[in-house]
Amino acid sequence: MAVSVPSLDNLYQKPRSLWADALRRLSRNRAAMLGLLVVLFYVLLAIFAPLIARKNPVEQTSGNSLRPPVWVTDNPKRMPNPENLFGTDTNGRDILSRLIYGVRVSLIVGLVPQLIIVTVGITIGLISGFAGGWLDNLLMRITEIVAAFPDLLFIITLTVAFRETTFGKAFNGLLLIFTALAAVGWTGMARLVRGQVLSLKEKEFIEAARALGIPIPTILFRHILPNTMAPIIVAISFSIPGLILAEAILTFLGVGMRPSVDPTNGLPTSLGQMMSDGFSNLSSGPWMLLFPVVMISTLVLSFTFLGDGLRDALDPRDSG
């Protein structure tokens, strides 16, 4: 009787870390990989915008306004200009170049407020979850009130109020948008971290750390925080598209980014600004609206797919 002898080599597997495992699972997820690819493409566009864009995004050419994209040749009165691949807007500005710079602003809006959201959220979540008692109660009540306010309305109120101040005008109004988005965005992160801390602090390894007399800040930052990283990363990847869309909505409502006409400005326009312009010229130049809509859709969907993939990769138990 032949007995297959298990190969001993298989017993000595290289230890695999959580992150390496997650990376492996992520790389097998085709939708997530496609999302990652598109995001990387847009990030490169954003970084190298001045090199890639063939025209200056705010340069106005007279007599060249409202040109359709080069493949639209059915209107003999309005022929495309071969120099403007995606056509031009009402001021004769090149849409493709504006899109490239617009993606830059959208990505910045999606990422920069995250720094504030993560810092505030983690701080409050850690304190609230670990301290417990009246402090927890107080912090959670504050969180609840901020969360009770419909976020868009709160952001609008803030941006309306501070728009005309120096602060509101900094970086074409982007600084104010960052602050307003972060001012409402931290509540979800705080609740998430608090929940994680609450469940972690009952675990044996934390009990062991405390029994060993390790100081509380070390327990918090060396033992608890690293274990909350996975859900935090998933939460960030899901909130980026929300922020990008929020900027577009604010700008569409007239309280967002301020358009710049300065040719040296590195952040001259946003996709929201372009959609707003396009919407007011809907009948004369529908491509003005179509291109930024397609661009923001692909960007947002890519982040969503990437986020879905990250969640499945980092938390294999739940794949709802």
Next chain:
Amino acid sequence: MSAYIIRRILWQIPVLLIVGMMTFGIAKMTPGGPFDTEPDRRQLSPAVEKILRQKFGMDLPFWRQFTRYMFFDWVENPKTGEPEFQWGAIGGNFGPTYASRGNRTVQQELFEERSGKPSRFYYSARLGIQALIFAVVLGIPMGVLAALRQNTIIDYLILFLSTFFVSLSTLIVGFLLVIVFAVNLKWFTVIPDWKDPIRPWILPTIALGSTSLGFITRLTRSSVLEVKRQDYIRTAQAKGLADQIVVWRHILKNALLPVVTVLGPLAAGLITGTLYTEIIFQVPGMGNLLVEAIAKRDYSMITSGALIFVFFLGVANLLVDMAYGAIDPRISYK
């Protein structure tokens, strides 16, 4: 249950107070007032300015202005000179608007009929309710269908569509609908005719309901998948029940509970979503008015609008909670 509901209602009070205080305070900090509402920047005669200041109570200290706005105050009657009791926001009086130079109040603008046209509130409420019905009526069957045909092409299609709706927000879906159906196919006019009782409502309803539709579909799908795995479903199938009975009586009844819970958070999206849906489709509702107020820097309208939106949101959440308690006898509120 009733104690829980009373506590939830009481909790709304500090929320509304703080929201009111924040928006009111921010509005007061910003420069401008009833005297320099754009686009009209004429100089006012001192007499008119005095009347306006009085009308808006601007010579009072801040806390008096706030309590007058929020609760009540005794206001001097200009004809008799006698102080008269006047309710504030809690009595449904939100005071005059800057844009009208104090001639019209916020509640008149929002809830009164305008020369034969229905009130702004009517348009927003109807749009919101239609969008919710659209999302529920379409979302639940789509979710059930996707779950019952798990890992087929139907499932993938529904899943992609709902992910698309959830992540793209009403704004982008609205733009896409306008580009495709109004500009390209010309099935609808870009400028709506509100005398028509159905046609102008179709696109805004779909746009506003799209996010909720995606959410409900995804949630129903995963909820049905969860229930399908339960032992009692296997028992029901093992004892020879027809598939349809198992789906209707056993799966759906249990799978739909979680769907009810998200209706509260979805109401928030529907309420703020009216802001830009109404702009895209030119619906003459409350959201449209509020955005106009933002453009005109009409702070009295912005403050009251925010407060009213938060109030409706609280009501919606409360209704959902009560519905949930009524549907599921296992839920006990403490």
